[in-house]
Amino acid sequence: MYRERLKPTDPPPPPPPPGITVETSPMRHSASNRREGEPQTRAFIDAALKKELWDARYLSDDLNDLMFRSYISTELARDVLEGLLGADMLTVHKVVNGRKQDVRKGTRDAAIAIKNAYERALVHGCKRDGLEQAKSPSKSRDCDDVAWNWSWKGFPKAPLKERALVDYLNTIVDTALGLSCMKNRKPLYRFAVPHDTHHAYPLSHEPDKADSRPDFVVLPIDAFEKHEETGSLTIYEPKKEWQNFTMVRLTGECKNSDDTAGVHQVQRYMRDTRRAQPWLRFVTAMAVTREVVNFVRGDGSGMERVRMRLQFGRSCLEFVRMLMAVALCEAEVFGKNSHIGLATQALTTRVVVGTSQAETSTSGAAASEQGQSSDAALTTSAQGSIHQSLSSARSSAQSSTTHLVPPPDTHASRSSQRSGAITASSGRVTRSSEKRRRNNEDDANLMPPPPAKKEVHEEVRLMVQVPTTLFGTFEYEGLLFTGASIRGRGTVVFVVHRKSTPSVKVALKLAWQDVARKPERDEVLEILSKNPHHENVLVPKRVQVVEDSTLRTIRAFTQSEVDADDMMIEDRILEVHETELRRPVRYFWSVNDFVLGLRGAVLGHLYLLKIHILHRDVSENNVVLACIPGQPRGCLMDFDMAVRYEARERPTSNAKLAFQKRPNNSASQESHKGPFKAERTGTIPYMSVNVLDGQEHTHYDDIESFFYILVLFFVSYRGPLLMSDLDAAGKCGFRQVLGSGRAQNVCDWPAIFKPWSESMSAAADAKAALRSEDHSLKFTNSIAEDVIELWGPELSPAIGDLIVDCLLLFQAAPHRVSHEQFIEVLDKWLKAHPAPPDGCNNCPFTDSEGRPYV
Known part of the structure; x- marks a missing residue:
């Protein structure tokens, strides 16, 4: 079996208003x-999804045939x-x-209309090896031009309501299901x-409470209870406790006319x-x-519909x-991994029941002007200014008040140009869970809303x-x-134990890796x-599993089609590691615990450099701490983006790079053939300025990423969790x-x-200003x-x-701080x-004395 060549989807949506920037060159990690x-x-989520799905959304006429033909054949349909x-x-x-005539059921014209629909479905279906491709149906000989217009009786009229x-x-x-051709078939799922x-629909992605509210969902038949029977039809009502994201087969959105807006909206639900x-x-x-009805499928390579x-x-x-497939097919047809068993169990969790303040916005232009008005450059030395700020912090700590030192004016530099993107306010971004209005549901509010009212929770029982x-x-x-x-590695880490060693917990990681980087x-492993x-x-440690590929297995392309120059999306395979x-x-446990852990991760990175490995994805998620005292306090993990690397004593300057001839220049000229392969890797908040600017990734950039882990740590948490x-x-x-959401x-x-x-x-502008x-x-x-x-x-x-101390280190040597220098600063602080x-x-x-370990 092989697929019809995919067609690029509708033209990309217009650029977002000021306040959100969408890259024209996507990152390799999942932006959302x-x-x-x-x-x-x-x-922010919508903008991130546009970035994530850049050049990866396609119209696929044969999608239904590919997914459901083995269960609902074209003939049965x-x-x-x-x-x-x-x-x-x-x-x-x-x-x-041009003249319209009614077609009565059971007539010759009705049979011709059905035949016409069937033949056209065959033409647009998946091609099977060894079978002659169906030809497009010919026009009737009795007239110059014949068309068949279909309509659904009783289809809800505008405004289209969910129920x-x-x-x-x-x-x-x-x-x-009451037809003879569907005899003895029982529904497994229903719309609700x-x-x-x-x-927010229960158990949505915490803390994304702003708008994760699908108009309708598909739930297992067990989620419904029978109320009454009307004629031969049974009336079902969904049970409240089954309504949550872990139970849905698919989610949906209804619109009066703009189906493209509906597709963009369901991306969040997916x-x-x-x-x-x-x-x-x-x-x-x-x-x-x-x-119009759009059926959409998203996998690690993007989206087709x-x-x-x-x-x-x-x-x-x-x-x-x-x-019929939605109602009748098993879970594997809609994406469930057949090698993972599932069970249904009861869970008690908290959900929001109170209303909160609706999202409002400040225009991006106003925010930009506000930022620029307070963005004058400084004449004082960096060291003096920073210690002045620190002195302010210390005095504030004593008086429980804060004091901002206004920067004086001076001439602009490269950093001052970058600083225009920085907002001076230190206020925090909040979310709301107010129901969107129907008349402006597609108008995204771009700037952070004001603080939301306190939410009211109740404990509910969910299946x-x-x-x-x-x-x-x-x-x-x-x-x-x-x-x-949707697109990307889709990393999942389970806590599991082997059947043979039930007392030993291990981490099992599943990720959809780009085949091109295998x-x-x-080599790194x-x-x-x-x-x-x-x-x-x-x-x-690699776990051997049956190969599962987004393009060759899920989308059923042949290897030759995947390897073709005009295949613009990447193939990904599922890899499992323990x-x-x-x-x-x-x-x-404490600030000292974090600093010791960060120091250990830097030591791990130094070892990788010695054995010629460059990590290239240093972030907080890839630094882990000891479970118990006595273990090495900090470790570096996750080698998805790592490569073999020969370190230079000093990085090549940007000026010299401009004169260097890039290797395999002919290949770069063919860069538009085949799927896009970004050269920049990492997680944006932790990436170095050089990497963000498109420069060569070196170990110095990874060291800079450790610095950003440190800075962001102290504005991401308000102390450790309770000891209990x-x-x-x-x-x-x-x-x-x-269902617990993020930690307190x-x-x-x-x-x-x-x-x-x-x-x-x-990010590059803001970080350059920090280091300036x-x-x-x-x-x-x-x-x-x-x-x-x-x-x-x-x-x-x-x-x-x-x-x-860390900031001064990176200001003094912005592009070549060594492991030893960074560790020295951490050791000085720990001492x-x-x-x-x-x-x-x-x-x-x-x-032994009852004191907590450091």
Whole structure:
């Protein structure tokens, strides 16, 4: 079997208004997989999804045939369509030379219309090897021009309402199941309307509470209870406890006319579904209008959809096939990994029940002017300015007030040009969960909304799906990490144990890796296997699984089609690795615990450099801490982006790079052939300025990323979790509690750090300004305010010393700070602060004298 050549989807949407920047050159990581502290409102997620799906959205006429032909054949779909026509669910008009004639059921014209729809469906279906391709049906000999116009009787009229649409879709399915051609087939799923349309659908991606509210969902038949019977049809009502993202088969949006807007909207729901159901290989959704139905599928390579215009016979046939497949097919047809077992169990969790303030916005232009008005350059030296800010922080700690030092004016430089993108305010981004209005549902509010009203929660009982056995070897214990994205690696980390060793918890990582980078990954793992183990490097062990490819398995392209020059999307394969279980940074015990862990990760990176490996994705998620005292405190993990590397003593200057001839120049001229391969790797908030600017990635850039981990850490948390919470987390393997949202000590990034996650260019500008001796005072003022607010007067002076010393180091040598230099600063701080102040260490382990370990 092979596919019809994919057609690029509709022209990309117009550029977003000021306030959101969408890159024309996408990152290789999943742009919508944002950190908890980053802005999570609808506008930011929409912009991130546009970036993530850049050049990866396609129209696929044969999508329904590919997915459902083995279960609902074209012939069966034709018979169902004919039966629905006979049941007066549809009408057909014959248009001859512009004149419309009614077609009665059971007539010769009705049979010709059905045949025409069937033949056209065959033409647009998947091609099978060894079978002659169906030809396009010929026009009638009796007239010059014949067309068949179809319409669905009783289809809800505008304005299209959710419940009316759901009732109609279920009526189509129920009527079809009553036909003789569908005898003995029982529905497994039904369409439903969310129980609460004013708040986020339960178990959506926390903390994305702003707008994750699908208009309709598809739930298992067990989620419904029978109320009454009318004639031969049974009336079903969904149970409230089954309504959550772990149970949905697909999500949907209804629009009056703009089906493209509906497709863009369901992308967010698909993202949330994939995160809530990490066992899915792909996710599906629907966008419905009066005239058009879109069925969408998203996998690690992007998104494809079939667009069905309900006035055409072929589209009606495919619409019927899709509805029957939604109701009848097993979970594997809609993306469930067959090697992961699932069970349904009860869960008690908290959901929002109160209303909160609606999102409002400030125009991007106004924010830009506000930022520029307070962005004058400095004449004082960097060191003096920074220590002045630190002095302000210390005095503020004593008086419980904050004081900002206004920067004086001076001449502009490269950094001053960059600083225009920085917002001076240190306010924090908040979210709201107000129901969107129908008359402006597609107008994204771009700037952070004002603080939301306090949310009211209630405890509810939910029925949820959870894994049981994975790949026949591992028993599920919990979820450690799951990414929120459609395209990309879609990394998921489970806490599991092998059946043979139930007392030993390990981490099992699943990721959809780019096939083009497999040789690089294999080479890195081979280097690691041939060199001695280092205590600060967490080496993964590959788990052998049946090959699963986005293009060759899910989308059913042949190898020759995948290798073709005009195949513009990347192929990804599922790779599974097992590693030792370690403690994520968010479960840190104290500031000293974090600094020791960061120091260990830097030592691990230094070892990798010695054995000729460059990590290229240094971020907080890839630094882990010891589970118990006595283990190496910090480790570096995740080698998805790592490559073999020969270090230079000094990086090549940008000026010299301009004169160097790039290798394989002919290949770069052919860069538009085949899928896009970005040269920049990493996670934007942690990427170095040079990498963000498109320069060569060196180990110095990774060291700079460690510095950004340190800075962002102190504005992402408000101290450690309670000792009891840390103890409980360690005992359960640090697994996430489903529905609990983000931890209580996590906070939103200050607005001044918002550009670090908006785009590569904005992040490069903001970070260059931070490292500039002339413009860093504004950052240190803002950081000082936030550190005092988050960490209190006991810790903020010590934290200020650490941040300032590291900043001065990177200002003095912005492009070539060595491992030894960075470790020296950390060691100096640890020597000056060997233990946290009393009451500032929540380590759940104590020494012989009953004191918490440092």
